[in-house]
Amino acid sequence: MENFVFQNATKLLFGSGQEKDTGSETAALGKKALLHYGGGSIKTTGLYDRVKASLEEAGVEVVELGGVKPNPLISLVREGIELCRTENVDVILAVGGGSVIDSAKAIAAGVYHDGDAWDFFTGKAEVTKTLPIGVVLTIPAAGSETSAGSVVTNEEGEYKRAFGHESLRPKFAILNPELTYTLPSYQTACGITDMSAHIFERYFTNSTHVDVTDRLCEGTLRSIIRHAHTVLDEPENYDARAEILYAGTIAHNDTLGVGRIGDWGSHDIEHEVSGIYDIAHGAGLAIIFPAWMKYVYKHDVERFAQFANRVWDIEIDLNDLEGTALAGIEQVENFFDSIGMPTRLSDVDIDDTHFEKMAAKAVENGPVGQFVKLEKEDVKRIYELAQ
Template sequence: MHDFIFQNSTKIIFGKEKEKLVGQEAVVYGKKLLLHYGSGRIKQNGLYDTVVKSLQDQGIEIIELAGVQPNPRVSLVREGVALCKEHDINFILAIGGGSVIDSAKAIAAGTKYDGDVWDFFTGKAAVTECLPIGVVLTIPAAGSESSSGTVITNEDGWYKKSSGHNTMRPQFAILNPELSYTLPAYQTACGITDMMAHILERYFTNEKNVDLTDRLCEAALRAIIHNAHTVLDEPTNYDARAEIMWSGTIAHNDLLGTGRIGDWGSHDIEHEISGIYDIAHGAGLAIIFPAWMKYVYKHDVNRFVQFANRVWNIEIDMNNLEKTALAGIKKTEQFFTSIGMPITLKEAEIGEEHLEEMAKKATENGPLGNFIKLYEADVYQIYQLAK
């Protein structure tokens, strides 16, 4: 087991109608707030009115910035930074899923910085402090509601890059599973895939003697798999929605990675796809993760055998471990297909014209991943496997 420090200070407020508590949670941090969200859906379903009333009841002045898109753009982040500085904002409240939360985190960091916020994503500067952030979660997926990282897309070159610091963790996150009832099935499925990928990135490690977190990862994966079809078939099933929502948080709050060195190569490879083609991150991960598995499984066949057996209940063939490992990969693909995810670039209507470019961009700062190091040629081969 690898040495680690685990610290997650995000207060989780979980349950029905808990969004009504947002005002009393936010007022602790000041009276001037940036309300950050995406589309008008939160106005249509009444969530916006509930949140605004709760904030106003506490005498909080609200400045709004809407318009966050999937794969959030640095241009809107820059607009948010300018607003926060102009209005001397004390606190940022994100209402939405990972894209809104990531955008809020980048704004929070940029507000405390004299240079351009994109510097944090190119390595020119490091985040040291942020405005405090709160979250009302509507899309279980990214786990950004209690993670320390953010991912932003720059329209200039369509680079999708990550940055992080412990001060980016939200101060509180309100999780009401009922707020996810109206999500389209495809968006729900993308979220399920995203949270599974967060667990898999941590699961495939070279660290030995990590049985506790192995089994925590496996249990979380099995819980997601068990509830996935229920939430798709019965969108208002509170119990299944609750399991999925909490799983998404647990998948990315760093607990499952304690004592391990995760891989994260698949995420970096996928970022090039969604950066250029603007597809949902979860859909891109459903394409890339099985391809990555096929490319690297021989590095540690036993770990893939364990995955197949403990997660997918595949009987171990002691005479042919490779067969068992490949069966686990196949089962993963079949599950993604069963919830409506693409598992090839072709299914996502993505051609070959940018594969070499994406492989080059993905590795321009060095090789990817920790399970095995992936260089430009390796990444290109994974894209080929994903065709």
């Protein structure tokens, strides 16, 4: 186990009706809130009205900025920063999924930064001070509601990059399974893929003696797999939605990842796909992860065999550990396919036109991944395996 420092102070308010406390929780953080959201689905579901009413009741002044897109854009972040400055906003309330929260985080950090907010993503600037963030979550997927990280796309140059800072962990996060009822099947499946991928990234590690966290990862994955079809078949099944919602949160707040060095290569490789092509991050991960696994499993066949056995109930064949490992990888691909995800680039009409460029951009700052360090040629080979 690696030495680690872990602190996750986000206050989780979980369950039916919890959004009633949005106003009081926000008021504890500031007097004037930037209400940040996406395409307006929160208006059709009535959540927008309930949140506004709760904020009003708590005496919180509101400035609004909607329009966050999946793969949130730095241009809107800049607009948000300007708005927070001119309106003297002192708290940001993100109502939506990971894109909205990630956008809110970039705004929260950018308000106190003299230069451009993109500087955080290129490593040119360090986060110093941030606005506090609260969250009402509508999409279980990114885990951004209790994580310290943010991923934003710069449309000039098609860069999709991540940055993080402990101060960006939301102060509170409201998670009501009912708010996820209206999430379309495809987005639900993308979220399931994303949270699974967050666990994979932590699970495939060179850190040894990480048995407790291995088992936390495996157990959470088993639960995600078990409930995935239920939420797709019965979108208003509260219990299954609740399991998926909690799983998505712990998948990415490092409860399962302490003491181990994660990989994150697949995320980097995927970002080049959804940075160029208009596909959901989750869909990209469903395509990249099985390919990545096929490319790297020989690095630690035992770990992949353990994964196959403990997560997918595949019997360990001690005379063919490689076969056991490969059977697990096959299950991953089958699972993503079964929930309606693409598992090949050809499924989303992406051909090899940009492989060279995507691979070059992925390794622009050096090799990606920790479990196996991948150079440009490796990344290209993974895109080819994903064809």
